[in-house]
Amino acid sequence: MENTKFKAFLPHFYLVWSDDLLTQKELASFREFIDNQNWLSEEEQEKLLANINISTPPSRPQLNKWKAEIEEGLKNLPEAKDIFDISVWLSDNNPDIIAQEQAFTALETQLGLAGEEAISQFKTLGSSFTSVHHTVSSFDTAKLTQILDGDTADIIKKVKSVISRPEFAYETSTDIDVYRQRVFEWCKILADENLGNMAYPKAYGGGENIEDYFAIMETLSYHDLSLVIKFGVQFGLWGMSVMSLGTEKHYKKYLKDIGSLELPGCFAMTETNHGSNVKGIETTGTYNHNDGTFTINTPHPNAQKEYIGNAAKHGQMATVFAKLIIDGKDYGVNAFVVPLRDKKGKTVKGVTIGDCGHKMGLNGVDNGTIRFDNVVIPKEDMLNRFASVNDAGEFESPIPSDNRRFFTMLGTLVGGRIGIPRSALSASKSGLSIAIKYGDQRRQFGPEGGSEVPILNYRMHQRRLIPLLAKTYAMHFGLQYLTSRFLHRTEAEMQEIEALAAGMKSYVTWSARDILQECREACGGKGYLSENRIDALKNDTEIYTTFEGDNTVLMQLVAKSRLAEFRKSFENLDSMGMLNYVYEQTKIVIMQKNPMATRNTDEAHLLDDTFHKNAFEYREKVILASAAKRLKKLIDGGLDSYDAFNVAQHQMLDVAQAYLDRLMLEQFQQAVNAIEDEGVKTILTKLKQLFALSQIEENKGWYLEEGYMEAVKTKAIRKLVNQLCWEIRTDAVPLVEAFAIPDSCLAAPIAFL
Incomplete structure (x- = not known):
């Protein structure tokens, strides 16, 4: 017509x-x-x-x-x-x-x-200006997607295509056996697509591309997170432990079958009694001189391996971490490949497996407990890259120090602390996509006599979600930096990278927890319905703050690393050098803590990269120096260093948090500065500014206490955060659409009103 x-x-x-x-x-x-x-x-x-x-x-x-x-x-x-x-x-x-x-x-x-x-x-x-505010994209969404995907765009596209197939429709059964089997079948499809073995050497059927492997993990996380964890346990923890801790004989024997999922396996490190304290595990691997074998044994019930993924149902073998005992002497934690079941699923003699049962989330993963009753394995199944037992039955290692050998061994597994935060980041992106799209369409209240208004037009709703969107973009570029550092690492950098990975894992998984909670609340009753998926995202990511290391413990590791660097700086300086070092730190204070700076509310100043960088660096340096000074005072006062760290533990977390905030901002600024497309650069500049100012606002009490800012300035920052949220709101939907999450994965009806 x-x-x-x-x-x-x-x-x-x-x-x-x-x-x-x-x-x-x-x-x-x-x-x-x-x-x-x-x-x-x-x-x-x-x-x-x-x-x-x-x-x-x-x-x-x-x-x-x-x-x-x-x-x-x-x-x-x-x-x-x-x-x-x-x-x-x-x-x-x-x-x-x-x-x-x-x-x-x-x-x-x-x-x-x-x-x-x-x-x-x-x-x-x-x-009504509130009523007419609506989504109008100011940039090319496809170009932003291209920037976010970077060099891994091709593999991301492939994974999205696979998980969009009909056979990847979400499993809705509440029977965990049905759910576990479906997740296993999904993993088999991914293995058949040569996605599981992506990080393994080409000689053993792999793609020899760890960067693509991380991108696969992150992209799979737009789908069911049980799939991601099952995939990560099989091809990451189990397969990569063999690759990283084993040698050529282990690659030939196991890697191809692990990559094809012909050999399902586990990563058996955690024990009931010792949790994050790997060095304290009690499972033993005793060398037998008479026949050149090892006996793997669980000495008592609380030394059982606990919460082991793939154990309860599918695992046939496991990398088991145990104390190596030779002639009664303890040679520290080493890794062994130990059988659990035969090909028909029957448990082997001496192995007892329990089922952890129904959990808060991730019920598609078959977590279990494992006990070993004097299980004998051949000598060749000790993973011997860093330690071995020679033909004479003597311990050998290219790394003489027990401590250094232990941390070198664990350092090869740092990839898990990169994969988990990247997975959590995807969950955050999914939650924000659902909540922001819903907020753009869901209408409530409105001007007298007029139609109802999209709830995303309300300032408080913007305040709830848009700073979290800015933080998610900051974390994206921060994790890209971590991945790049890991891929191009040198041996000298490993300790720093391990600490960085520990910190990023904590920062991003804690953020995901908080982001998803806010998304749930922002969607009201609709967010409480399982069909809208936020419940699954929340429940499944809860454990991310615990596995691969408890976040609070990991943040202390970060703080200790920062304190070690701080101490090293002073140890390498003579008296004149130390004077100059102190002067360099105080220059920022002299410049920024004068009345003109502490009260400056000029918008150009408040939006300036240099102001943000200085504020974040100042907070980091002062907190670090304060923590170091307190520890020294406690130790000089007669406290043991262990007790001193315990007394100052809360300050340790502040040290780590300030360091990670600064690093996220720094990487966000560098990423935006490198963008050539003007439309994308403009909107990401606003997001970058919002991230910086919202973090300063969050810590305004500290800045006010320090005299770094006065109330008039923090009030101006609050006002500017509001204004940036208002300006970014029109681009909020395109900004989440740039994540390019497949509709079949997002799947929440409220995201498609």
Whole structure:
């Protein structure tokens, strides 16, 4: 039909659908009207009727489009008296429409749309700046996606294609056996696509590409997180432990079958009694001189391996961490490959496996307990890259120091502390995509006499979600930096990278926990429905703060690393050098703590990269120096260093947090500075500024205590955070769409209103 005729009906369509409910009476009135209009052809009547089909209501974007056209009509008809005046204008004064004034007026009366009262909704709505604020992308979303994906765009595209297949439809059964089997089947599909063995050497069927492996883990995390963890246990922890701790004979014997999932396995490190304290584990691997074998044994129930993924149902072998005992002497923690089940799933003699059962989340992963009752394994199944037993039954290692050997061995497994935060980041992106898209469409309240307003237009709703979106982008670039450092590492850098990975894992997984909670609340009752997936994202990521190391413990590791670097700086300086070092630190203080700086509320200053960088660096350096000074005072006062660290433990977390905040900002700034596309650069600049200012606002108490800022400045920062949220709101949906999460993975009905 003629477009002008159709447009004449837009006010009627919009008003009857705008309350999300077309009643049977309204439907009957419409049908009768359309059927009686002889000036409409049958085809035109069918097209009109298609827009009042209760089973297929118009989408919110379609309603927004209609509303925009109606509002444009009102701008051109300031004296409009009723809906028909708008219909005539929208029809471009179509004579057929003009001739039907009486019929249209009768329809409007039946629908309750007659007179000025009906069009006052649009007029009132148009007068409210809150009401008219809406999504208008200012940048090319595809270009931002390309920047986010970087060099791994091809593998990301492949993984998204695989997990969008029908066979990856989410499992809804509450039977954990059904769920576990489905996750195993998904893993088999991924193995058949050569995604599981991506990090292994090409000589053993792999892709020899650890960067792509990390991208696979992150992309899979847009799907079911049980799949991600099962995948990570099998191909990451189990396979990579063999690759990183073993030698050529182990690669030949195991890697190909691990990569194809012919040999499901486990990573058996954690014990009931010792949790994060790997050095304290009690499982033993005793060397037998008579036949050159090892006996793996669990000395008592609390030394059992606990919470081991893949153990309860599918695992056939495990990398078992145990104390190596030769002739009664303890040679520290080493790794052994130990059988659990035969090919038919029967548990081998001496192995007892328990099932951890139903958990808070990740119920598609079969976590279990393992006990060993003098299980004998061949000598060749000790993973001997860093330590071995020679033919004479003597301990040998290229690393003579027990401590250094232990930490070198664990350092090869740092990849897990990169994969987990990247997975948590994807969960955050999914939660924010659901909440922001819902907020853009969900309407509540509004100006007097006007339509309801998208909840994302409300300042507090923006405050809840948009700073978290900025933080998510900051973490994306921070994790890219960590991954790059790990991929291009030198031996001298490993200790720093291990600490960085520990810190990033804690920072991002804690953030994911908080982001998903806010997303749930921001979606109201809809966020509580399982169909909208935030519950699964929340429950499944809860454990991310615990496994691969408890976050609080890991943050202490970061703090100790920073303190060691601080101490090293002083140890390498003579008295004049130390004087210069102290002067360099105080220069920032002298410059920034003068009254002009502490009270400066100029917007250009508050948005400036240098101001942000200085504020973050100052906080980091002062907290670090303060912690070092306190520890020294405690130790000088007679406390043992262990006790001193315990007394100052809360300061240790502050040291780590300030360091990681600064690092996230630094990487965000560098990433934005490198972008060439102006549209993308402009919006990411706003996000970068919002991240910096919202973090300063979060720590304003500290800055006020230190005299680094005065109240007038922190108030100005609060106001600017509000303004940035308001400005970014129009791009909020495109910013989450740039994550390019497949619709089948996002899957939440409220994200597709």
